[in-house]
Amino acid sequence: MTLNRRQAIAATAALFAAARAATPRGAFAQSPTTPEVRKAVLGYIALTDAAPLIIAKEKGIFAKYGLPDVEVSKQASWGATRDNIVLGGERGGIDGAHILSPLPYLIHTGRVTQNNQPVPMVLLARLNTNGQAISVAEKHKPLGARLDASPLRRAMNRESKFAMTFRGGTHDLWIRYWLAAGGIDPDGDVQTIVVPPPQMVANMKVNTMDAFCVGEPWNDQLVNQRIGYSALVTGELWRDHPEKALGMRADWVERHPRATEALTAAVIEAQRWCDADANKPEMCSIIGRRAWFNVPVPDILPRSQGNIDYGDGRRVENFPLRMKFWRDHASYPFPSHDLWFLTEDIRWGVLPSNTDAKALIAQVNREGIWRAAAERAGVPASEMPSGPSRGRETFFDGKVFDPEDPAAYLASLTIKKLAGA
The missing domain is CATH 3.40.190.10 (Periplasmic binding protein-like II)
Structure with a gap:
């Protein structure tokens, strides 16, 4: 049987409709870059x-x-x-x-x-x-510690507490590097303690630590509340770290x-x-x-x-x-x-x-x-x-x-x- 043009178009449309019905919903929108899932x-x-x-x-x-x-x-x-x-x-x-x-x-x-x-x-x-900083309690400001941490040695002992956010993490490594470069052993001369970032300022306010290393906005908040100062921002320690x-x-x-x-x-x-x-x-x-x-x-x-x-x-x-x-x-x-x-x-x-x-x-x-x-x-x-x-x-x-x-x-x-x- 020979189909005329109108019959051929109708037959083709029917084939596409059948294929679409047999194919999982949305498959026509798929591409080689379409994610396997919509959520993480x-x-x-x-x-x-x-x-x-x-x-x-x-x-x-x-x-x-x-x-x-x-x-x-x-x-x-x-x-x-x-x-x-x-x-x-x-x-x-x-x-x-x-x-x-x-x-x-x-x-x-x-x-x-x-x-x-x-x-x-x-x-x-x-x-x-x-974008991180090492900040020091207001009481230590007269010592003048900045990039050089060594002035803090005059006031530090084994009870002195330097806070970071996770052992072995970036903030731990920055504060350890800074202290060690100033001749202060972060394990032998002082204590390094873990404090979650959002709790840093509150802990400094109640005088439970001498310094901390954390990301922003907590260093700026500390300064704005006038309970400490930033000795350095970490880009000064290692440029574009x-x-x-x-x-x-x-x-x-x-x-x-x-x-x-x-x-x-x-x-x-x-x-x-x-x-x-x-x-x-x-x-x-x-x-x-x-x-x-x-x-x-x-x-x-x-x-x-x-x-x-x-x-x-x-x-x-x-x-x-x-x-x-x-x-x-x-x-x-x-x-x-x-x-x-x-x-x-x-x-x-x-x-x-x-x-x-x-x-x-x-x-x-x-x-x-x-x-x-x-x-x-x-x-x-x-x-x-x-x-x-x-x-x-x-x-x-x-x-x-x-x-x-x-x-x-x-x-x-x-x-x-x-x-x-």
């Missing part, structure tokens, strides 16, 4: 460097990349972040987080988990560089490779937005809301813009070593930086001295996913780093970390506490 649960701590996750949620950027149901869930402390990652999103915990850069490695190796049970982790992006990261459970990443790339692309787009000077007031207004930080914008905005009141008479405007979310490759997770973190955790006995740091980085750092996600987010080639290393890094005291020879760096450090296997 991400933790955050009330710190300014969590802004990319909050902005990606608030401005619909996660939804733009096919992840409209992403939850960004406040965590009480880094210990709670760790515990909820171990639990996992499917069991009421979280799938990933705004996290201290070394922490994915410490969870991956089981060094900080219950019964030392490893939970495989992946590091997908750096969230920021710079890496800070927080986007870390995920490895099993989530392995099950959802397209969603992982989409999630990372959304965070990258949010980082680029956060880093634009024109967006800083809106960013601080959003993250300061009761639902996120519950912190006044004047406690967040000035240091985000590089305007720093140290609280001891020093003021700087438009400081170049402010928190960066994107510029100068702030988002790219340089494996060479992870090597420094692991070397410092070996220095202070958090990791054993026989740790194969480079093998560990190969397991955890997924900079290849970052590159694919950055391309998907429309990042021009000129804004991507050419290689996985930023090269030799020089610290304020003249020490040099060469990622080609971390052992030489470790040997050059006078004060350290190494652990065996």
Whole structure:
């Protein structure tokens, strides 16, 4: 039988209708980049460097990349972040987080988990560089400790307390480096204690600590309440140092490779937005809301813009070593930086001295996913780093970390506490 043109069109339409009816709903919208899931649960701590996750949620950027149901869930402390990652999103915990850069490695190796049970982790992006500070109680201001911590030696003893946010994390490493460079042993001469970031100012107010290292906005809030001063901002300790990261459970990443790339692309787009000077007031207004930080914008905005009141008479405007979310490759997770973190955790006995740091980085750092996600987010080639290393890094005291020879760096450090296997 020969079909005329009208019959042929009708038959073709019927075939398409039958195919559509036989195909799972929504399949025609699928593409090679469509996420396998619409949701991930991400933790955050009330710190300014969590802004990319909050902005990606608030401005619909996660939804733009096919992840409209992403939850960004406040965590009480880094210990709670760790515990909820171990639990996992499917069991009421979280799938990933705004996290201290070394922490994915410490969870991956089981060094900080219950019964030392490893939970495989992946590091997908750096969230920021710079933007932390070491602040000192008002009573010690006359000593004049700044980048040089040694003036504090006149008032310190084994009862003196220096707070950080998690053993082996970035804030622990910054305050230890600063103290040791000033000839103060953070394990032998004073006590280092753990305090969650949002509780730092309250603890300083009741005189339970002598100094602390934490991210913003807590240092600026301390100064605004006139109960202490910032000895330094951490970009002065190490210029454009890496800070927080986007870390995920490895099993989530392995099950959802397209969603992982989409999630990372959304965070990258949010980082680029956060880093634009024109967006800083809106960013601080959003993250300061009761639902996120519950912190006044004047406690967040000035240091985000590089305007720093140290609280001891020093003021700087438009400081170049402010928190960066994107510029100068702030988002790219340089494996060479992870090597420094692991070397410092070996220095202070958090990791054993026989740790194969480079093998560990190969397991955890997924900079290849970052590159694919950055391309998907429309990042021009000129804004991507050419290689996985930023090269030799020089610290304020003249020490040099060469990622080609971390052992030489470790040997050059006078004060350290190494652990065996």
